[in-house]
Amino acid sequence: MKHNVIAVDLGASSGRIISSSLENGKLELKEQFRFSNQPINITNSLYWDYLKIFQEIKYGLAIAQRDLEKIDSLSVDTWGVDYGFVGNDGNMLATPHSYRDTRTKKYSDALHEKVSPQEMFEQSGIQPDLINSNYQLFADMNLHPYLKNEVSHIMFMPNLVEYFFSGIESNEYTIASTSGLLDGETRELSTEVLDQLGLKKEWFGEISKGGKVLGKILPEISKEMHLDPDIQVINGIGHDTGAAVYSLPMTGSERKNAAFISCGTWSIVGQQTASPVISSDAFEAGLTNEGCFDGSNRLLKNITGLWIVQELQKEWSFKGEMVEFGEMVKQAENAEHIGSYINPNAACFSEPSDMEERIIEFLKKTNQRLPQSRGELLLIVFESLALSYHQTIIELEKATNESIDTIYMFGGGTKNSLLVQLTADFCQTNVVIGPTEASVLGNVLSQYKTLGLIKDEDERIDILNNSFESKCVTPQKLNSINLDERSRDFEKILHDYEV
Ligand code: LRH
Secondary structure (H helix, E strand, O other): OOEEEEEEEEOOOEEEEEEEEEEOOEEEEEEEEEEEOOOEEEOOEEEOOHHHHHHHHHHHHHHHHHHOOOOOEEEEEEOOOOEEEEEOOOOEOOOOEOOOOOHHHHHHHHHHHHOOHHHHHHHHOOOOOOOOHHHHHHHHHHHOOOHHHHEEEEEEHHHHHHHHHHOOOOEEHHHHOOOOOEOOOOOOEOHHHHHHHOOOHHHOOOEEOOOEEEEEOOHHHHHHHOOOOOOEEEEOOOEHHHHHHHOOOOOOOHHHHEEEEEEOOEEEEEEEEOOOOOOHHHHHOOOEEEEOOOOOEEEEEEEEOOHHHHHHHHHHHHOOOOOOHHHHHHHHHOOOOOOOOOOOOOHHHOOOOOHHHHHHHHHHHOOOOOOOOHHHHHHHHHHHHHHHHHHHHHHHHHHHOOOOOEEEEEOHHHHOHHHHHHHHHHHOOEEEEOOOOHHHHHHHHHHHHHOOOOOOHHHHHHHHHHHOOOEEEOOOOHHHOOHHHHHHHHHHHHHHOOO
């Protein structure tokens, strides 16, 4: 029998409704609908366009329903850290902010007076960062004291969207685990952290683990869009990174010596570990601990990734010089290596706009050669990303005391063959290219697991191996790439420039 489920995947530039059909141990994905998903910049604040998103998902579901005989369930995944406030009457109290909003800057000193960044890491296992939910919530509670009396629920974005479709308030573990609100050891909401931020535990409710059926789609929505009234709304893997890692066909023992690189707007370099690594080495290296669907841990670093290239592309297209991503990769491939690098995680690269100027400014401040063409500029970005992957792999090895012999790379960025090859070369490790649709795949797998259609890890891995082929990219010989010189120069600019 065929089982169709829907992944609602809300990414940095688009939202997608993707159906998955599982039959005879084989899974097929099909994009049913796509809409643009840009944060709205108004009065110098960045917000989620949640009304539009809700409406577009309804359209997408209607299109999927026309295409499929029956839909068993749906679940939502998005990027981490954002959330929404719901009041006693069940309605939204405020428009959810998007994490690149800068309001947290103003309140970070006040928060650090209560708890230092290192203490934050020790409490939660989460690397302090202005984008994290704890910084955002602290700013919100200070900016809008009325919230204290009005809030009934705070839900992370995937759970908020599931609430719009099911009417059931919930919060799910993988998305909650990246907020900075959970205790690093117990992985439950930390009363200590919540008290520091002025938040009540009951606003979050139970954090569900390992998948939960919330209930059927609201009757008014199924009626309006002519949907099957029995579609179940599932609390699957809410965090896109968690979902992506669940799509890797690795058994528990293979994970020990494998790293992953999720290659999208963010580059996320990490490793699955049995439990959180909350050591000073991990803190110093900028590593963080997030929860996996199966209860294990992801030790990782978030690196500002292809966001830099996406911003360059947007900027050039506003100037009327639209260039396709594939073309940008070609320009970089044909460019000369000039030995200049940026630190992708420098704060100046995380904010929107003026990306070309920010890169040039960075190169001037660090006394490096300036690029003479767009190709050279792009090559600087790709080489810097791959060098920061290499550096992070070394930091992971140090923090876990395990050596990495394979890298799984997945996400849209793996279409960039130059970046994949640079990663294999600089890390001197085989790179297995996983699915471009890793988050979607993890989302639907978590639904099948919740519905009892996947019984265990072996079956999950069999389904993945039956359904998708993976490719392995091997590194070029060391003497052809001057790795030592590049790593030394890259390290130098990391030290020369304050992040
Ligand atoms: C990647 C991601 C990442 C971070 C960032 C905010 O999409 O989810 O794990 O949390 O977004």
